[in-house]
Structure formats: structure tokens, C-alpha cells
Amino acid sequence: MTTANAAGDMSAEALQAAAHRHLWLHFTRMSSYQGTDMPVIVRGSGQYVYDARGKRYLDGLSGLFVSQIGHGRTEVAEAGARQAAELAYFPLWSYAHPRAIELAERLAALAPGDLNRVFFTTSGSEAVESAWKMAKQYFATIGQPHRYKVLSREIAYHGTSMGALAITGLPDIKIPFEPLPPGGVRVPNTNFYRAPGFVADDLTAFGRWAADEIERAILREGPDSVAAVYLEPVQNSGGCFPPPPGYFPRVREICDRYGVLLVSDEVICAFGRLGYYFGSQRYGYQPDVITFAKGVTSGYAPLGGMIVSDRLMEPFNDGPATFLHGVTFAGHPVSAAVALANLDVFEKEDLLGNVRANEAAFRSTLGKLTDLPIVGDVRGDGYFYGIEMVKEKTTRETFTGEESERLLRGFLSHALFDAGLICRADDRGDPVIQLAPPLTCTQEHFDEIEQILRSVLTEAWKQI
Ligand SMILES: Cc1ncc(COP(=O)(O)O)c(C=O)c1O
Numbered sequence: 001m002t003t004a005n006a007a008g009d010m011s012a013e014a015l016q017a018a019a020h021r022h023l024w025l026h027f028t029r030m031s032s033y034q035g036t037d038m039p040v041i042v043r044g045s046g047q048y049v050y051d052a053r054g055k056r057y058l059d060g061l062s063g064l065f066v067s068q069i070g071h072g073r074t075e076v077a078e079a080g081a082r083q084a085a086e087l088a089y090f091p092l093w094s095y096a097h098p099r100a101i102e103l104a105e106r107l108a109a110l111a112p113g114d115l116n117r118v119f120f121t122t123s124g125s126e127a128v129e130s131a132w133k134m135a136k137q138y139f140a141t142i143g144q145p146h147r148y149k150v151l152s153r154e155i156a157y158h159g160t161s162m163g164a165l166a167i168t169g170l171p172d173i174k175i176p177f178e179p180l181p182p183g184g185v186r187v188p189n190t191n192f193y194r195a196p197g198f199v200a201d202d203l204t205a206f207g208r209w210a211a212d213e214i215e216r217a218i219l220r221e222g223p224d225s226v227a228a229v230y231l232e233p234v235q236n237s238g239g240c241f242p243p244p245p246g247y248f249p250r251v252r253e254i255c256d257r258y259g260v261l262l263v264s265d266e267v268i269c270a271f272g273r274l275g276y277y278f279g280s281q282r283y284g285y286q287p288d289v290i291t292f293a294k295g296v297t298s299g300y301a302p303l304g305g306m307i308v309s310d311r312l313m314e315p316f317n318d319g320p321a322t323f324l325h326g327v328t329f330a331g332h333p334v335s336a337a338v339a340l341a342n343l344d345v346f347e348k349e350d351l352l353g354n355v356r357a358n359e360a361a362f363r364s365t366l367g368k369l370t371d372l373p374i375v376g377d378v379r380g381d382g383y384f385y386g387i388e389m390v391k392e393k394t395t396r397e398t399f400t401g402e403e404s405e406r407l408l409r410g411f412l413s414h415a416l417f418d419a420g421l422i423c424r425a426d427d428r429g430d431p432v433i434q435l436a437p438p439l440t441c442t443q444e445h446f447d448e449i450e451q452i453l454r455s456v457l458t459e460a461w462k463q464i
Pocket residue numbers: 123124125126128157158159160232236265266267268293294304
């Protein structure tokens with residue numbers, strides 16, 4: 001039984017009761033909500049969202065790295081509604097529809113180099129997995145059927161479906177689902193704050209070492225068995241690891257030397273997060289495939305996909321060759337219409353320009369937090385930052401598992417939310433707070449983020 005309020009919706013109390021009884025949250029310890037309210041977000045406007053009791057929160061994570069243009073944009077919502085009325089659904093299996101065609105053309109024009117062919121999916125995991133399947137079939141088609149392995153970095157998150165999970169580099173979220181598809185191989189990430197001693201004081205040498213580890217892994221595995229390397233422009237998981245200077249050019253060189261595909265997983269980093277349509281453009285490297293999702297629609301509808309080079313498409317253009325893969329809702333007309341309207345907002349409001357103009361201010365505002373004893377490192381680029389927390393600043397000593405549990409789950413996550421900031425306290429690597437606010441944010445929002453973090457982190461330090 002549920003209770004309705006005047007608007008016909010469920011009351012805040014009824015929502016809580018039904019959520020506790022019926023809803024299963026993702027990556028969430030459900031027991032942590034026993035006897036306490038689940039956060040229920042009911043609406044959004046600009047950079048802010050509101051809960052069922054009317055309280056306002058600054059959306060410092062764009063939902064989940066998604067809401068680039070912010071919330072409550074009626075013109076984007078209306079584009080979706082118009083499309084649903086005109087053609088709500090038709091598959092991309094053997095047919096095309098105008099919005100998918102228009103969006104594919106527009107993405108190809110925005111993407112770097114010869115990335116001209118778009119294969120749509122509904123999510124990032126599907127995009128990542130589709131790229132792996134495409135790589136395997138591509139190599140089989142050109143007479144290199146033994147190439148199936150994929151390299152990716154330690155602690156990197158590339159999704160949760162079984163194939164994507166095999167590429168993800170977080171052991172804890174893989175173990176319950178093993179055995180996973182074979183072929184996932186790990187290489188070091190670019191966490192300079194935790195660099196090995198022999199390169200710890202030289203960022204360029206560290207980057208060179210990390211890139212060369214990819215070559216060593218290819219040689220170890222056997223070059224003829226490696227299909228692709230998956231890298232995010234800035235690795236999210238672990239707390240924002242930007243690439244050291246020279247890292248990506250070196251990786252490109254290595255991939256070319258061994259005929260391995262470079263997949264730029266831009267599920268987070270595309271669509272303005274780093275001040276460019278694609279993260280690879282910021283760091284000046286040419287991928288063979290870009291995977292995307294999230295910001296392509298700013299979350300007004302779900303959509304993902306991969307953009308593939310002309311060279312990789314070539315064998316699929318001839319004779320009976322067919323990419324044996326598809327998803328019912330991929331490139332959904334409503335999602336494609338919404339993505340086009342989302343990109344219109346990007347252009348009209350020069351959101352890339354806004355990120356580029358303000359990112360230094362965002363960086364320096366967050367940088368003020370380094371005067372706190374708990375803040376070890378503030379790192380990232382664009383509107384994408386990680387703040388690493390430490391127990392001891394000079395030695396960079398991190399927290400024990402038990403301390404981290406108490407700090408992140410026991411205190412920080414709730415305290416930040418209660419203080420009106422949505423961000424993420426994460427300990428999948430060392431404990432970090434992750435920030436990725438809407439691309440419309442300006443100094444007033446940076447200040448609000450800094451002030452909330454300052455007061456909550458000061459309190460956290462007292463509790464350790
Ligand atoms: C880099 C990266 N790849 C893939 C994914 C998976 O995307 P989705 O959750 O849409 O399946 C994510 C999700 O956060 C991601 O950050």
C-alpha cells in the first residue's frame with residue numbers, strides 16, 4: 001500500500017517505505033539503510049538537485065559523471081518528447097532512423113582523425129564490451145585470429161557486464177563472478193602520487209616507465225595474442241590520474257609497433273569533462289576506437305557507443321562480413337534526439353569554453369584544501385578531480401582498511417551529503433573524494449564545494 005500526496009505522487013514517507021521494501025540499489029550495502037532513510041532525489045535544476053523533503057544539494061558529481069549541462073533543461077526534455085511522438089522506437093538492426101544517422105554524422109565530425117563510424121549501445125559497459133568483440137572479429141577477419149587479449153590499468157573501472165568486468169582492474173568487484181572471459185591483463189596506472197621510488201621525483205620518467213610497462217606486458221603475453229589496450233584519458237577509479245607528459249604518444253608508438261588497437265575509454269572523459277569533446281583531443285593522441293556514454297545525453301536519456309576508425313571498419317564493408325553483435329535499445333530514437341539537443345546546448349553556451357576558462361580557478365580553489373592535515377593530494381584536469389586523503393602527509397601513509405571503512409562509510413559519505421554536497425567518497429584504491437560537477441559551474445560553485453569539504457574534512461580528521 002502506498003500513500004499519495006496532493007500531486008498524486010507518493011509522499012516522502014511512502015517513498016521511504018516502498019524503497020526499503022522493494023528497491024535494490026547498485027553497488028550499495030543495503031544494510032546501511034536499515035532503520036535510516038535512503039537519500040531520495042526527486043528533481044533537479046541547474047547545478048542543484050532536491051530531495052523528497054525539499055532540501056537542496058550541489059551536484060558535485062553530475063549524478064554519476066553524467067549531467068554535463070546540468071538539470072532541468074526543458075529544451076532537451078522536449079526534444080525527447082517530440083521524438084517519442086514522431087517515432088518512439090525502431091531498431092538499428094538492418095534499419096536506420098534519422099536521429100541515429102544525424103548523431104552518427106555529428107559525432108564523427110567531432111571525433112579526432114579518421115574515427116568516422118559510430119556503433120551505438122545503451123551504456124558504457126556495452127560500449128566497452130562491443131569494442132572488445134569488434135576487435136576480436138576484426139582481427140579474425142584480417143587473418144589474425146589469435147589476438148584476443150586486452151590490456152588495461154590497475155584499479156581502472158571499465159564496466160560491470162562480464163566482458164567489461166574482465167577489462168576492469170578492480171579485483172574486489174570481480175572475484176564473486178569468476179571465471180570471467182579470459183584475456184584481461186593488467187598494467188600499471190599513472191598514479192604519480194604513489195609512483196615507484198625509482199621514478200618518484202620525475203613525472204616524465206614515471207610516464208615513460210608506465211607506458212613502457214605496456215610494451216613489456218605485450219611482449220610477455222606474446223604480441224600476436226594482444227588485441228587492444230584500454231585506457232581512459234584521465235583514469236577515474238583511484239581518484240583521477242591524469243596522463244604524465246609523453247605517456248600517450250609513447251603508448252601510441254607501442255601500439256603501432258605491435259599492431260595493437262588503442263581504445264580510449266571516454267565514458268567519463270568525453271563531452272566536455274576535460275574541456276574538449278573528447279579527452280584524447282586534450283592530450284593530443286589518436287585512438288583507434290573511442291568508447292562513450294554518460295555525457296553524450298547529459299543523462300536526459302540513456303545512450304552509449306563506440307566510434308571506430310575507417311581502417312577498422314574496412315573489412316566489415318565487403319561481401320558477407322557482418323559484425324555479429326547488437327542491442328535492442330542501442331541508438332534509441334529518443335536518446336539520439338536528446339543527444340543532438342544536448343550537443344546544441346554545448347554549442348549555444350560554449351560549455352567547452354566555460355570549462356577551459358574556469359578550470360584553473362576550480363583547481364586553485366580545491367588546492368586550498370591542501371592546508372588540511374587529511375588532504376594528501378589534489379589531482380585532475382578540467383572539471384574532474386580526485387582528493388586523496390592520508391593519515392600522515394609527509395610519509396603519505398594511507399589508512400588501514402578498518403580506518404578507511406570508518407572514515408568513508410561511517411562518516412564522510414553521510415556527512416558530505418548532509419552538508420549539501422553530492423560527491424563520492426571512494427576507497428577502491430586509496431581513499432579519495434571524487435568531484436565532477438556540471439560544466440556550467442563557476443566560481444560560486446567551486447567556493448561552495450570547497451567550503452563544504454573544508455568543514456566536513458576538518459570534522460573527519462577529529463574523528464580518526
Ligand atoms: C571509464 C568507464 N568505462 C565504462 C563504464 C561503464 O559504464 P556504464 O555504467 O554506463 O555501463 C564506466 C562507468 O562509470 C566508466 O567510468
